Amino acid sequence: MTDTGLPQMxxxxxxxxxxxGDTPVLRGISLSVARGESVALLGSSGSGKSSLMAVLTGLERASGGRVIVDGLDFTTLGEDALARARRGRIGIVLQAFHLLPTMTARENVAVPLELAGVTDAWSRAGEELAAVGLAHRMDHYPSQMSGGEQQRVAIARALASRPPIVFADEPTGNLDTATGERVMDLLFARQGALGTTLIVITHDHALAARCDRTVTLADGQVR
Structure with a gap:
């Protein structure tokens, strides 16, 4: 909360x-998200939700408007500055797990931390994997783990740097219903424990309903 008693955006x-190109993808979207809030960006394929995520994470530059993320104006930053701004501020969990197959679970979590200059990367990776219930799988490779376990490694990797914001893009898309629900239980639990802001990109109304708030997109606009 701010000194005025209002939540900090x-x-x-x-x-x-x-x-x-010549195709308008986002058409004048305005969105504010409070620190610690969970928000679902809900919409069908082509609604603009993944494009909005790309802009909010600095992976795509907005054509117009203003984007303030954790106090930084992303619309004024160059590519190198955007890359530095994302580091430590934003974690991303994707539908495809994107784990490196030649690395163990612990290495998949620790190596990005090491590249970011975190001095206790190895021990922190172990702690985060234990927090997502994978203390017994740290030395296993992705091919030796189930889809749900791989997504838990991806969650640990996204949260290990303690970013203030985590984006989850269709995080249960490659999982069966029961496994997907367990993974989301875990993600929401870790979000609550760490006070992280969570943005979930989904077409699943049931998943969206689990968030504090739902923002529905259609044709590149908030509806």
Whole structure:
């Protein structure tokens, strides 16, 4: 909370547009997200939700409008500055797990931390894997783990740097219903424990309903 008693906004996007080639993808979207809040970006394929995530994470530059993320104006930063801004501020969990097959679970979590200059990367990776129930799987490779276990490694990797914001893009898309629910139980539990802001990109109304708030997109606009 701020001194005024109002929640602190960790994301504040105003009149954001995105045009790719001659195609308008985002059409004047405004969105504010409070620190610690969980928000679902709900919409069908082609609604603009993944494009909005790309803009909010600095992976895509907005064509117009303003994007403030954790106090930084992403619309004024160059590519190198955006890459530095993402590091430590934003964690991302994707539908595809994107684990390196030649690395163990612990290495998949620790190596990004080491590259970011974290001095206790190895021990922190172990702690985060234990927190997602994988203390017994740290030395296993992705091919030796189930899809649910791999997604838990991906969650540990996203949260290990303690970013204030985590984006989860269709995080249960490659999992069966029961496994997906368990993974989301875990993700929400870790979000609550760490006070992380969580943005879930989904087309699943049931998953969206688990978040504090749902923002529905259609045709590149908030509906």
């Amino acid at each position: 960790v994301i504040d996007a105003r009149d954001v547009t995105l045009t790719l």
